[in-house]
Amino acid sequence: MLSLLSGSRGEDVVNVELALLADYAVLAKDNKLTAAGIFDRLTPLTMPWQHPTMFIALRVHVHPGEELGHKFKIRLVDPDGGEIVALDGDVKVGEIDPVEGGYIQLVLALNNVPFKVFGRHAFDIFLDGRYEYTVPLVVVERKKPAGTAGEG
Numbered sequence: 659m660l661s662l663l664s665g666s667r668g669e670d671v672v673n674v675e676l677a678l679l680a681d682y683a684v685l686a687k688d689n690k691l692t693a694a695g696i697f698d699r700l701t702p703l704t705m706p707w708q709h710p711t712m713f714i715a716l717r718v719h720v721h722p723g724e725e726l727g728h729k730f731k732i733r734l735v736d737p738d739g740g741e742i743v744a745l746d747g748d749v750k751v752g753e754i755d756p757v758e759g760g761y762i763q764l765v766l767a768l769n770n771v772p773f774k775v776f777g778r779h780a781f782d783i784f785l786d787g788r789y790e791y792t793v794p795l796v797v798v799e800r801k802k803p804a805g806t807a808g809e810g
């Protein structure tokens with residue numbers, strides 16, 4: 659579990675329990691998070707390139723006594739730190755148990771994400787204006803199979 663913020667008594671008040679990239683993700687009616695095709699690497703043949711669809715899924719634990727509403731921002735950055743995509747919005751804890759706390763679960767679909775260079779990219783996650791966590795994404799050139807055009 660990744661601690662994001664320490665409370666005044668030293669306890670963690672917000673924790674990222676899950677942060678992932680997937681080919682598909684959804685929050686079902688019963689608030690179950692489902693993800694398929696989890697990845698941390700993309701292998702296009704050439705650059706520039708667009709990834710047709712990907713999902714980022716987050717589960718954040720909010721401890722008792724913490725605010726119910728939070729602002730989030732997610733930035734996809736290239737290897738030089740240049741911003742490719744930025745998403746932001748407000749989220750709210752649905753229910754908060756006085757002992758166990760509550761959860762924010764977030765699933766975002768990203769379509770036609772443009773990539774211009776190979777290398778280590780990253781989804782930087784911010785909560786209430788504070789940097790909290792990074793989901794790495796490595797983009798590497800796919801090797802052409804032996805015997806294809808262009809090889810000698």
